Structure formats: C-alpha cells, structure tokens
Amino acid sequence: MDRDDPLRYPRQRFQIPQGLLYLDGNSLGALPKSTPNDVMQTITKDWGERLIGSWNDAGWVNLPATVAAKLAPLLGVQAGEVVIADSTSVNLFKLLSGVLLADSKRNGTTRRWILSERDNFPTDLYIAEGVLSLFGDRYALKLVAREDIGASIDDSVAVALITHVDYRTGHLHDMRALCQRADVCGVELIWDLSHSAGAVPLDLAGDGANYAVGCGYKYLNGGPGAPGYAYVRQTRQATLPAPLSGWFGHAAPFAFLPAYQPAPDIRRLLCGTPSVLAMIALGSGIDTFDGVSMIELRKKSLALSDLFWQLVDQRCAGMGLRCVSPVDHATRASQLSFAHPAAFAVMQALISRGVIGDFRQPNLMRFGFTPLYTRFTDCWDAIDVLEDVLRSEVWRQPRFSEKKQVP
Amino acid sequence: MDRDDPLRYPRQRFQIPQGLLYLDGNSLGALPKSTPNDVMQTITKDWGERLIGSWNDAGWVNLPATVAAKLAPLLGVQAGEVVIADSTSVNLFKLLSGVLLADSKRNGTTRRWILSERDNFPTDLYIAEGVLSLFGDRYALKLVAREDIGASIDDSVAVALITHVDYRTGHLHDMRALCQRADVCGVELIWDLSHSAGAVPLDLAGDGANYAVGCGYKYLNGGPGAPGYAYVRQTRQATLPAPLSGWFGHAAPFAFLPAYQPAPDIRRLLCGTPSVLAMIALGSGIDTFDGVSMIELRKKSLALSDLFWQLVDQRCAGMGLRCVSPVDHATRASQLSFAHPAAFAVMQALISRGVIGDFRQPNLMRFGFTPLYTRFTDCWDAIDVLEDVLRSEVWRQPRFSEKKQVP
Numbered sequence: 001m002d003r004d005d006p007l008r009y010p011r012q013r014f015q016i017p018q019g020l021l022y023l024d025g026n027s028l029g030a031l032p033k034s035t036p037n038d039v040m041q042t043i044t045k046d047w048g049e050r051l052i053g054s055w056n057d058a059g060w061v062n063l064p065a066t067v068a069a070k071l072a073p074l075l076g077v078q079a080g081e082v083v084i085a086d087s088t089s090v091n092l093f094k095l096l097s098g099v100l101l102a103d104s105k106r107n108g109t110t111r112r113w114i115l116s117e118r119d120n121f122p123t124d125l126y127i128a129e130g131v132l133s134l135f136g137d138r139y140a141l142k143l144v145a146r147e148d149i150g151a152s153i154d155d156s157v158a159v160a161l162i163t164h165v166d167y168r169t170g171h172l173h174d175m176r177a178l179c180q181r182a183d184v185c186g187v188e189l190i191w192d193l194s195h196s197a198g199a200v201p202l203d204l205a206g207d208g209a210n211y212a213v214g215c216g217y218k219y220l221n222g223g224p225g226a227p228g229y230a231y232v233r234q235t236r237q238a239t240l241p242a243p244l245s246g247w248f249g250h251a252a253p254f255a256f257l258p259a260y261q262p263a264p265d266i267r268r269l270l271c272g273t274p275s276v277l278a279m280i281a282l283g284s285g286i287d288t289f290d291g292v293s294m295i296e297l298r299k300k301s302l303a304l305s306d307l308f309w310q311l312v313d314q315r316c317a318g319m320g321l322r323c324v325s326p327v328d329h330a331t332r333a334s335q336l337s338f339a340h341p342a343a344f345a346v347m348q349a350l351i352s353r354g355v356i357g358d359f360r361q362p363n364l365m366r367f368g369f370t371p372l373y374t375r376f377t378d379c380w381d382a383i384d385v386l387e388d389v390l391r392s393e394v395w396r397q398p399r400f401s402e403k404k405q406v407p
Numbered sequence: 408m409d410r411d412d413p414l415r416y417p418r419q420r421f422q423i424p425q426g427l428l429y430l431d432g433n434s435l436g437a438l439p440k441s442t443p444n445d446v447m448q449t450i451t452k453d454w455g456e457r458l459i460g461s462w463n464d465a466g467w468v469n470l471p472a473t474v475a476a477k478l479a480p481l482l483g484v485q486a487g488e489v490v491i492a493d494s495t496s497v498n499l500f501k502l503l504s505g506v507l508l509a510d511s512k513r514n515g516t517t518r519r520w521i522l523s524e525r526d527n528f529p530t531d532l533y534i535a536e537g538v539l540s541l542f543g544d545r546y547a548l549k550l551v552a553r554e555d556i557g558a559s560i561d562d563s564v565a566v567a568l569i570t571h572v573d574y575r576t577g578h579l580h581d582m583r584a585l586c587q588r589a590d591v592c593g594v595e596l597i598w599d600l601s602h603s604a605g606a607v608p609l610d611l612a613g614d615g616a617n618y619a620v621g622c623g624y625k626y627l628n629g630g631p632g633a634p635g636y637a638y639v640r641q642t643r644q645a646t647l648p649a650p651l652s653g654w655f656g657h658a659a660p661f662a663f664l665p666a667y668q669p670a671p672d673i674r675r676l677l678c679g680t681p682s683v684l685a686m687i688a689l690g691s692g693i694d695t696f697d698g699v700s701m702i703e704l705r706k707k708s709l710a711l712s713d714l715f716w717q718l719v720d721q722r723c724a725g726m727g728l729r730c731v732s733p734v735d736h737a738t739r740a741s742q743l744s745f746a747h748p749a750a751f752a753v754m755q756a757l758i759s760r761g762v763i764g765d766f767r768q769p770n771l772m773r774f775g776f777t778p779l780y781t782r783f784t785d786c787w788d789a790i791d792v793l794e795d796v797l798r799s800e801v802w803r804q805p806r807f808s809e810k811k812q813v814p
Binding site for chain 1: 422424427429431434435437438442443446447450451454455456457458459460461462467493494495496497500504508525526529530532533534536537538540541542550622624630631632633634635648649650651652653654655656657662663664665666667678679680681682683684685686688758763765767768
C-alpha cells in the first residue's frame with residue numbers, strides 16, 4: 001500500500017524521529033524539514049541584521065495576510081477571507097462577541113441562545129461563557145448533544161458554535177446541511193475547524209459557511225502553540241463589529257490616530273502585534289501541503305483508518321477495545337478513538353514503546369492519521385505493539401498510571 | 408566613558424550588525440546571541456524529536472510562568488504575580504474588561520469613566536473603545552492631557568489606563584503618586600509598561616500598582632511580535648473576572664471539564680495555547696538582563712541621553728531640532744525625541760546612513776537608548792551623521808520623503 005501510495009512523497013518534507021510511530025499529528029503536527037531554516041533566517045538575517053527595517057523589507061507586517069493566503073485553499077475560501085492571528089480561543093472570542101454585538105443592536109431581536117454541543121472542545125465553551133459574562137443576562141448558553149445540534153437550530157438561537165470534527169470521536173458534521181439550516185433560521189454559525197483543516201477537504205465558500213476559526217499546530221504543522229486563524233465571508237466583513245480592537249486591526253495601523261476605525265476588510269480581525277517567529281513557522285507548516293490534492297489526501301486518510309480499525313478487529317478482539325469513531329466514511333474525519341477501561345495506562349504503555357497516540361477523558365485512546373507522513377506500515381507496526389501491550393497486560397505496571405497534564 | 412562603563416559587558420550578549428548605530432531598541436530590541444540556539448534547540452530537539460511529549464518533558468506547559476519568573480524582578484513583583492501571554496493589546500483587553508465587569512457588579516456603583524491620556528499609545532485607546540462597546544452606554548472614555556491625568560482621577564472614574572512612559576516624548580509618570588491618588592479615590596489603575604520595563608527600574612509592589620500590561624519586543628529583546636505580559640497583584644487575583652476565558656486559564660486545563668472555572672491565581676489571565684517558539688525567544692531576551700543592576704542601568708541610560716542631548720545642542724544648534732523630552736531626570740525615561748519640520752525625511756536620511764531611530768507622527772524623530780548595548784561612542788557617531796545630514800540638507804532628496812508603514 002505504501003509503494004502504490006500517490007501521497008508517499010510528502011513524508012520527505014518532515015523530520016520524523018527514527019523508530020517513532022507518531023499517531024498524534026492531530027494534536028501536534030510533526031516538524032517540517034524547512035521550518036528550522038525558515039525560522040533561523042528570520043532570526044539571524046531579518047531580525048539580527050536588518051532589525052526594525054524588516055517589518056517592511058522582510059514583509060513581516062503582511063504575514064497575517066501572506067500566511068493566510070497559503071491557508072485559504074485548504075479551507076476553500078479566497079485569500080482575503082482569512083487571517084492568521086492570536087490563538088484559536090482569542091479568535092473565537094472575536095467572532096462570538098462580534099456576532100452577538102451585532103445581534104444585540106438589531107431592532108426587535110429576541111434571539112436568546114448561544115447554541116453549542118455539550119461535548120464541544122472545552123475552550124470553545126469556556127470562551128462562550130466569557131463572552132456571555134459581558135452581555136449580562138441578555139444571552140445564555142444552550143448545550144445539546146452533538147447529534148441534536150441541527151434540530152436545535154431555530155429562531156431562538158442568536159449564534160451556533162459548532163465544531164466540525166469532534167476531538168474525542170473524530171465525528172465529522174455535514175457542513176453544508178447545517179449551514180443551510182442556519183441560513184433558513186437566520187442563525188449565525190461559527191465553525192471551529194481545529195481538527196478538520198488539513199485533514200479533510202473543506203469548501204467553506206461552497207457550503208455556505210460565514211464564520212470559522214481554527215488551530216495552526218495540529219494538521220497544519222505550525223509548531224507548538226502556533227497562531228490560529230479566523231475566516232469571515234467577504235460579504236460579512238465590513239459590518240462585523242470587532243471588540244478586540246487592537247492597532248493591527250485599524251484601517252491605518254501606523255498613522256497612530258486616536259480613534260479606532262476598523263479596517264474595512266478581514267484585517268479588522270487582527271488585534272495586537274503578531275509573533276513573527278510563530279507566523280513564519282506556521283507558513284512553513286502549511287507549505288507541506290504544496291501540490292497535495294486534498295481529494296487524494298482524504299482517500300489516503302480513510303484508507304489508513306480503515307486499515308487500522310480492521311487490524312484492531314483482527315488482532316485485538318476480546319481485549320477490551322471498543323471503537324467510538326464513525327464507521328461511515330461520510331462522517332469520519334482523520335482519527336480513530338477506542339474506549340478501554342484502562343485507556344490511560346494502555347496509552348502510557350504504548351508511548352513507552354514508541355507508539356504515540358493520546359488519552360482523552362474519560363476512557364479514550366486517540367490515534368490520528370496524518371496522510372502527509374503516516375504510512376500504512378506505521379499502522380501495522382503500531383498494532384503489533386498494541387496487541388502485545390494488551391496481551392501481556394504490561395499496562396498494569398503502576399508506572400503507567402501516573403497522571404500528567406498533557407494538552 | 409565606554410571604558411569606565413560598568414555595563415559595558417552585556418553588549419557582548421547581542422548580535423549587533425557591524426556599522427549600524429541602532430537607536431531603536433525602544434521599538435524592537437536587538438537580537439541576543441543566545442536566541443538562535445535556544446529557539447533551534449526547541450524546534451529540532453523538543454519539537455522535532457520528542458514532539459507532543461515536550462509539553463511536559465521540556466516544560467512547555469509552564470512557559471507562561473517560568474518566563475514570567477525571569478521578568479518579575481524587572482517589574483519589582485513576585486514571580487506568581489505576572490504571566491506571559493498573548494499580545495499587549497489582548498492582555499489590556501483582559502484586565503480592562505475584567506476590572507469593568509467587577510465594577511459593574513458592585514452594588515450602587517455610579518462610576519462612569521475609563522480615564523486615559525489623549526496621546527496614549529493608540530492601541531490602548533482602541534482596546535478601551537472595544538471594551539466599551541461591550542458594555543453599551545454603561546461606561547465612556549474620558550481623555551485628558553497627560554499632565555492632567557493625576558488631577559482627573561476622582562470618584563467618577565471606574566478605571567484609569569495610564570502609560571508609564573509616553574512613547575512620543577519619553578516622559579515618565581510618577582507611579583507611586585498616581586497609585587496613591589487612585590487608591591484614595593477607589594479607582595482601579597492599569598499601567599502600560601511597554602516603554603518602561605527593562606528601561607527604567609520598576610517597583611510595582613512598592614509603588615502600590617495593582618494591574619499592568621506590557622510588551623516583550625522592545626527593551627526586553629524578545630523578538631518581533633514577542634508575547635506581552637500581564638501583572639495582577641496577588642491579593643487581587645482570585646476575584647478578578649476573566650472574560651477571555653480560554654482553556655489555559657482554567658483551574659484544571661487538561662481535565663477537559665465542560666464548565667469554565669478560572670484558575671485561582673495569575674494563570675486565569677492565560678487564554679489559548681501560547682506560542683512556544685515565541686515564549687522561548689522572549690525568555691532568551693529577558694536573560695540578557697542576568698546580573699544587571701537596574702540602578703546601574705538607569706544611571707547609564709540617563710548618561711547616554713544626557714550626552715546625546717548635549718551633543719545635539721553643541722553640534723546641531725540652529726538647524727531646526729527641538730527636544731520634546733523632559734529635561735528633568737526624574738521624568739525622563741530612556742529615549743529622546745526631537746521635533747523637526749521635516750522629521751520623516753531627516754530620519755529616512757539617517758537610516759540610509761546606518762543611524763537607526765524612528766519617526767513618529769506628526770514631526771518627531773525618536774532615539775532610544777538601550778544601556779545593555781548602546782555605547783557612548785554610538786551617541787558621538789550618530790551625532791556626526793545627524794549633523795552632516797542636517798548641514799548638507801541631503802534629506803531634501805525626494806527619495807527620503809516616500810512614506811512607508813512602520814510599526
């Protein structure tokens with residue numbers, strides 16, 4: 001399968017440690033080979049030699065736009081519809097507070113809810129709580145089960161905050177159907193694409209999405225804590241309030257005018273001065289997708305997870321594993337999660353043997369498939385170890401139960 | 408003077424380009440020699456080889472605290488009172504919205520104003536506008552002249568937002584006096600330390616300051632767009648609302664609990680996942696202060712600006728320069744600004760000759776003195792060029808008037 005894989009070549013773009021079976025690119029993407037040079041050039045040449053002049057000469061001032069332009073095709077949007085900035089959480093705050101601020105000023109609006117999924121990625125719900133605290137009792141959070149989110153979109157909802165891919169199970173929502181439903185009900189919909197961009201083909205424009213945020217350090221390979229991004233459809237940009245109104249979002253950032261005037265376009269989603277080193281590294285990360293067909297990538301992603309699942313069924317039957325990810329290709333993203341009563345300890349034992357997945361509360365082991373560098377043989381080799389760990393019950397050793405905090 | 412300078416040695420910690428007279432460290436600090444290695448180690452070893460495990464093994468998860476611990480002595484606060492996070496603008500949003508949220512919930516409060524300086528650094532005022540937009544008509548912005556800020560603190564003010572060092576003139580406020588006045592009037596006071604930390608000795612604890620934010624890429628040498636920081640006095644931390652409530656500010660960030668519960672301490676000022684590369688570079692930048700006495704640094708800073716000013720008076724008299732910085736040492740920070748009718752063109756001509764200062768609206772040339780690496784001979788050499796540029800009127804060449812956007 002590896003020999004015939006048309007996406008075999010991008011693995012050469014990464015620095016993958018010898019002997020490691022890395023199935024956690026959904027949490028932190030591997031290091032692209034070009035990143036060290038790109039960052040070092042920025043540090044030693046642009047910063048070290050040309051100093052302040054590099055804001056113009058090296059194009060630092062435009063990085064939020066130029067790196068976004070690399071990302072745009074992966075989202076299925078135009079370059080001027082997305083911007084790199086801050087963290088996913090901060091970007092979500094911007095969109096959510098902006099959308100609610102606009103709603104609160106509409107004449108006669110009675111919409112009351114921020115609608116979201118009960119099992120959404122926690123920071124999304126935390127940010128929703130933070131935004132709500134600034135609106136007094138005007139709005140409240142309504143949480144429903146993931147499968148009920150579509151049916152819960154109605155005209156009592158001001159904004160729905162939906163995560164495209166569930167971080168626990170890898171379940172993938174039908175973006176187009178939910179956008180249509182939101183559109184019919186006049187509900188604003190903000191997508192969190194953290195676990196989808198770079199993992200599944202996206203067509204935000206075609207699917208009718210108006211707002212989205214996402215993460216740069218997972219499938220986009222931007223490095224630990226890479227900046228996030230924010231998407232706003234072109235037609236919505238000029239009217240979206242921007243309460244996180246820092247100088248980089250100003251219409252004339254370096255005129256030092258006393259009053260805030262938001263940029264007329266997507267730049268109003270910028271706030272403070274962006275980290276140049278972080279932006280450069282994210283650019284290198286996104287470059288690993290150069291020339292890669294997302295259709296091919298999707299095919300390989302599903303082939304990898306199909307193989308892994310099939311091998312678990314064949315080799316680990318009766319050993320306590322239960323897959324909680326969707327069987328159906330249409331609703332499966334690029335990871336598989338298995339429940340196991342001792343998931344934490346089993347995962348620690350796997351990690352100690354060089355098979356890197358991760359644990360998620362309460363009892364899940366996650367394995368991510370990153371088609372740019374995961375090989376089919378990696379699945380075989382990982383299952384060898386998994387089978388052995390389960391069969392030998394080595395995970396019962398106390399050292400594998402010591403809990404650590406892991407993002 | 409350089410020979411007898413007890414702070415001659417830290418210059419060896421920086422990569423200063425040959426032939427450049429860099430007097431803009433107040434805008435972007437020079438590159439510390441240790442930064443490339445520190446960042447490269449993080450990229451190639453911690454990220455490249457140990458991947459996700461480095462969140463714990465390499466201490467990434469604690470960087471907002473460990474880098475803050477390096478900064479704390481420069482602010483005159485305890486390690487647990489400051490945190491590295493996001494940008495200055497975002498941090499200001501956190502403190503300002505948190506303080507106003509607390510005020511709005513106090514019984515019977517009638518305080519109405521965010522008080523600030525008319526000529527404050529623009530992003531501070533922009534952020535204030537953004538925060539205000541979320542509180543409807545409850546609060547409003549009151550802007551006064553910098554010299555009137557103390558007298559304007561009264562019991563109609565909810566929060567005063569004061570920049571310690573004026574970015575245009577280098578004027579330095581009396582922190583202790585303003586804190587006392589605020590305390591007497593029950594006014595919360597947020598300091599912006601962007602142009603003071605690392606440039607003048609600070610004693611936030613002793614002076615009675617409760618809240619502050621600041622910038623990592625100026626005198627702290629953290630690199631372009633380095634993260635900012637936020638300080639909250641220990642006694643205020645547990646009750647400060649945190650509307651930018653991302654997962655890194657949660658009491659148990661990686662327990663993935665559905666409801667937000669702010670960390671009991673300064674960590675509640677964290678929001679999303681921090682950029683590890685940016686944090687590491689900022690740590691290297693702050694390390695350049697190792698063993699440096701801020702008293703010595705202050706002495707040298709004033710000696711540098713005294714010398715520069717004296718040379719301008721002697722060598723450039725009658726050529727249109729007028730110093731707008733304070734004569735008095737007690738109110739002068741670590742820069743000098745000169746008004747000139749053609750300030751932009753003159754500065755461009757200086758830059759073309761390797762003397763790097765910067766231009767600020769409407770007619771100011773700024774020269775920053777960074778005692779860790781600025782030499783007394785740099786002042787002499789820069790004045791040689793300045794005198795020649797003014798005397799020859801080379802700045803009248805059209806190429807020096809082409810405006811560019813520079814942060």
